[in-house]
Amino acid sequence: MPDLAARTPPPTAPRRSPTAGGRPAAARRRSPNAPPRSFLWARRIFLTALTGFVLLPVYVMLSSSLKPLSDVSGAFHWLPSELTVRPYLDIWRTVPLVRYFTNSLIVAGSATVCSVVIAVFAAYAVSRYRFRGKRLFTVTVLSTQMFPGILFLLPLFLIYVNVGNATGLALYGSRGGLILTYLTFSLPFSIWMLAGYFASVPRELDEAAYVDGCGALGALFRIVVPAALPGIVAVAVYAFMTAWGEVLFASVMTNDTTRTLSVGLQGYSTQNDVYWNQVMAASLVVSVPVVAGFLLLQRYLVAGLTAGAVK
């Protein structure tokens, strides 16, 4: 595109670091790669449109959750006729939301803790040791990501039922079975990302720990884990999100007492009347913990992807 190239200012200005934050300075003396006006407009238009698309459901969720039922039963309106917090009080009574919430917290929390601990061990082995079968291990673990969930849902369902019948160990319909299932969902990605993170921790630090008399596990917990803490946090957030949002296995493997939010939330819409304002309020309430956690820690996720996986 020669017309665009022609419009960039001639490279007479002295080169300055583009990141050095010197906005006023950059305004006076434009850096050689200062964005042309057409680019700025394209960027403005695109990003505005995209923001609208992304936030539209969030706005609907928020505004509808503050509307009285009559507002959400009739034609849609952008603004509530009156603001009310009633939906937020009613959601706890329409369905046993507290129980679903507790179940989801227990399941997602336990799955996260177990998955992170196991992934730390595995990632340490992958990043620090050369051993036979290493490639096979990584390929196998990553390829499980590719399996259609539906393929092992049926057998796993049968295994849990049969193990339960044979040993009395309640896996089907219990939180334990769900925890076991979910923690393997986040495991491959966690191992992959943590291995990358660990590889960026210099080996000399491990060796220094050996000299100080630490064993391999000592080096792992005293040196590598603290150094890779941001990555571990990011992986934990990912694992929690995975477990918190899963629908397929939760819909098959839970019963009334162990039902999690992902299935329980549909309770508002199976009745004759759909309480859309309550559905939206409940959706918002169950989203806040994960969204807040994710947005607070997304920096580390990007850093982790940059450090390890993407290279």
Added chain:
Amino acid sequence: MRRLPVRLRRAGLPYLLLLPALLLELLVHLVPMVIGVTMSFKELTHLFLGNWGAAPWKALGNYRISVDVNAPVGAALLHSFWVTCVFSVLAVGLCWLLGTAAAVFLQEDFRGRGLLRAVFLTPYALPVYAAVITWAFMFQRDNGLVNHVLHDQLRLTDGRPFWLLGDNSFYALLVVAVWKTWPFAFLVVMAALQNIPRDLYEAAALDGAGRLRQLRRITLPSLRPVNQVLVLVLFLWTFNDFNTPYVLFGKAAPEAADLLSVHIYQASFATWNFGTGSAMSVLLLLFLLVVTAGYLLATSRGRKRADA
């Protein structure tokens, strides 16, 4: 002799560290998969649920039913397969396009960049069911936002169309899936862009290259290896997606948006015929294996040629 255990321990340590991960993956993924393949050869109906080992062998019977396109079961499966293919290709293309464009536009620092980044990642952070239920509300015929805007405000449609029933459901599903998945492409491309040295752009600008030329000559080539993996992962996820259609449409997806996962789920749990359901899952897995292998072969060869 006394040193042997130590050496053994040394050599065994990595395996010991991997053991928990390996055992769990075996238990939850690999063993069920093998069992799933076995099940696909059996006549596994509700009669044999408690003791599925006793179910009679059916050899390739389940497969024959699944691929017989002249009978209703096979015809429905084939239709579902085509819907899923078209849906996946469109969704992956759109997700990649949006994600890359957004990441490129956010590559340079400007005021509000951090905020936009957080906003763009919100759909990815929202639990699937919460987000998709909201979309389901927006797509309601009588009290949804979409018809309010299209019909009441813009007057683009004659009546109020149904979005979650009939042919329109395909587009509804596509919009929701793209909305939900594009931030992942954005996240990955954004991370990859941080590995491109700034000097390259500076040098290109000094040589008089404009933004589009920089995009074509520096950004896109640098993204090639990442794109190779990203497109594949996006494809596999969309192709296997269950959550979005399941929450959007409930248990019975409309024909136009009948994705394979939901279709197989329906075929298995509605009739409790797990044998045929497993055969369909195995066919799905085989298809994905072939596509993945072909894709990796094609893209790797293309990459080597480009490097040469």
